[in-house]
Amino acid sequence: MKIILFGGAFNPVHNEHVAMLKAAKERLGAEKAIIMPTAVSPHKSGLITASPAARLEMCRIAFGSLGEVSDFEVAKGGASYSYITCEYLKRLYPEDEIYFLMGADMFAYFPQWVYPERILKCVKPAVCARTGSDDIRAAQRQFEELYGERAEIIGYTGAAVSSTRVRVAAALGADISEYVPSAVAKYIKDNNLYLVPELAKAQKLMNEKRAAHTMRVAFMAAENCRRLKIPELKAVTAAALHDAAKNLKLSDKLLKGFVPPEGVPEPVMHQYSGAYLAEHVFGVTDEDIINAVRYHTSGRPGMSDLEKLIFLCDMLEEGRDYEGVDKLRKIFRRDMDECAETALHDELEYLESSGKEMYPLTKEAYNYFCELNKSKQNISNN
Numbered sequence: 001m002k003i004i005l006f007g008g009a010f011n012p013v014h015n016e017h018v019a020m021l022k023a024a025k026e027r028l029g030a031e032k033a034i035i036m037p038t039a040v041s042p043h044k045s046g047l048i049t050a051s052p053a054a055r056l057e058m059c060r061i062a063f064g065s066l067g068e069v070s071d072f073e074v075a076k077g078g079a080s081y082s083y084i085t086c087e088y089l090k091r092l093y094p095e096d097e098i099y100f101l102m103g104a105d106m107f108a109y110f111p112q113w114v115y116p117e118r119i120l121k122c123v124k125p126a127v128c129a130r131t132g133s134d135d136i137r138a139a140q141r142q143f144e145e146l147y148g149e150r151a152e153i154i155g156y157t158g159a160a161v162s163s164t165r166v167r168v169a170a171a172l173g174a175d176i177s178e179y180v181p182s183a184v185a186k187y188i189k190d191n192n193l194y195l196v197p198e199l200a201k202a203q204k205l206m207n208e209k210r211a212a213h214t215m216r217v218a219f220m221a222a223e224n225c226r227r228l229k230i231p232e233l234k235a236v237t238a239a240a241l242h243d244a245a246k247n248l249k250l251s252d253k254l255l256k257g258f259v260p261p262e263g264v265p266e267p268v269m270h271q272y273s274g275a276y277l278a279e280h281v282f283g284v285t286d287e288d289i290i291n292a293v294r295y296h297t298s299g300r301p302g303m304s305d306l307e308k309l310i311f312l313c314d315m316l317e318e319g320r321d322y323e324g325v326d327k328l329r330k331i332f333r334r335d336m337d338e339c340a341e342t343a344l345h346d347e348l349e350y351l352e353s354s355g356k357e358m359y360p361l362t363k364e365a366y367n368y369f370c371e372l373n374k375s376k377q378n379i380s381n382n
Contacts, residue, residue: 002028003093005123006067006101007036007085009163010055011047012170012188013062014180016161020128021066023156024101028126033067034089035059038080047232048167050193061183083115090122098122099152104129108139111146125151128158166194167232168218172240173200196233198282199240205254205277207247214243216317221309228305228336238292238310241282245273254281268359271297299340299365308336315343337376341369 006021021033037055050058052074059069072088073080082100089098100123102110107127110116125143129136136153144150166179171194177185188194203211218239225235250260250273258276260269275294278284292310295303299311316329316339324346331339344366351358358366 001032001093001096002030003089003096003098004028004030004033004067004101004126005036005086005089005098006033007038007073007080007082010035010037010059011049011163012055012166012180012193013058013184014161014163014166016158018062018066018181019158020101020103020156021063023128024099024126024154025066027154027156028099028152030099033063035063035067035069036073036085037069037071039074039077048171048194048196048236050188054187054191054193058184058187061187062181081114083113083118086119086122097124099124099126101126101128103127104133104136104139107143107151108135110139110143117147120147120149124149126154127151128154128156162223164222164232165219168222168236169215170194171196171199171233171236172203172215172218173197174203174215196237196240199237202241202244202277202282205244205248210243210246213317213319214240216319217242217310217313220313220317224309224313224332228309230306230309234286234289234306235309237284237286238289238296238306239313241278241284241289242274242293242296242310242314243270244277244282244293245270248273248277265359268297271295295361298359298361299344300361301364301368303340303365305336308340312336312339312343337369337373341366341373344369 004021004024006017006024008017010017021035024030025033037052037059039052056069056071056074063069073085076084086098086100100119102125104127107125107129110125113119127136140151140153161179166176169176169179170188173195176188180188203214206214218236221235221239222232225232245255248255250258250269254277255273257280258273261272264272271294274296275290278290278293284290288304288306291304292307295307296310296314300307303311312332316325316332328339328343331342344362348358348363348366
């Protein structure tokens with residue numbers, strides 16, 4: 001018998017998870033599928049999350065008769081390591097052929113898993129990916145060189161849906177019915193899963209265009225915070241609040257205690273009033289989050305990683321479409337400091353060509369990043 005093991009956080013399960021499993025069962029001719037939600041993923045921490053029991057229930061709702069939902073990892077507790085689960089299943093099904101279903105991103109990362117050789121003694125990877133893509137060919141070559149076998153590639157190109165984006169949208173109170181099965185959307189809403197009430201309230205202060213921009217900034221921040229070791233909730237909170245004051249007049253009652261700093265141009269003022277809202281209206285006590293809001297437009301010398309993340313996501317979110325933005329996005333993925341310097345250099349050139357001056361704090365930020373990157377380069381050369 002052919003069995004598919006489909007493991008993951010499923011935090012939450014979404015339409016693409018269901019579609020992937022359907023495609024894999026059809027392609028492999030598998031008679032059985034076992035869906036295995038993790039207890040705690042060793043690769044993911046600091047997330048906006050639902051309880052293991054809730055994730056199990058959402059999987060039962062979403063997959064229905066498509067497969068059996070196992071609570072093995074949840075019941076075991078602690079960090080979930082695939083080699084333990086694969087050895088457990090091989091003991092249960094010693095004569096059967098077990099395929100481990102995963103996406104292309106996880107397949108590329110497979111050599112960094114704990115005990116990959118032990119996993120391969122029990123299962124064969126089945127990878128949902130675009131057939132013939134350069135990335136999957138490279139990953140397959142690496143896999144074959146390391147382990148002397150080839151993974152099963154399931155030609156599948158789905159929609160651009162991720163659990164990260166579903167979590168962020170739900171946290172900000174947005175409609176997620178487009179991304180998850182309708183019964184799962186109802187379960188999430190009925191149980192207030194992922195919702196962060198203060199962040200949802202903040203979105204109501206913005207017009208439709210500003211709220212859509214804010215959502216995209218939050219998506220980008222959430223998708224990049226892990227590599228910076230920034231907790232997801234912290235990154236999403238800063239992103240969700242960064243433009244909270246953008247559509248408010250300084251005379252608004254929510255800003256009653258706000259004292260506008262002197263000499264600040266109108267396009268920059270909302271970062272200061274937004275920081276006031278974050279602290280005094282939405283109850284943020286984390287100074288790093290407040291400062292990420294306070295300097296997201298101007299930047300400043302000595303920015304924290306969170307400040308840099310929000311500053312750059314505001315510039316580079318997927319809705320931005322200006323000359324040079326794709327170049328900046330590529331640099332961002334490599335080095336935030338280099339990206340900040342390049343972006344501010346481009347801004348300075350534009351302003352000077354227009355006969356305008358850069359906001360003094362932004363000029364200080366530009367000089368700071370120039371010196372920082374020069375210092376990093378000198379260290380690298382030595």
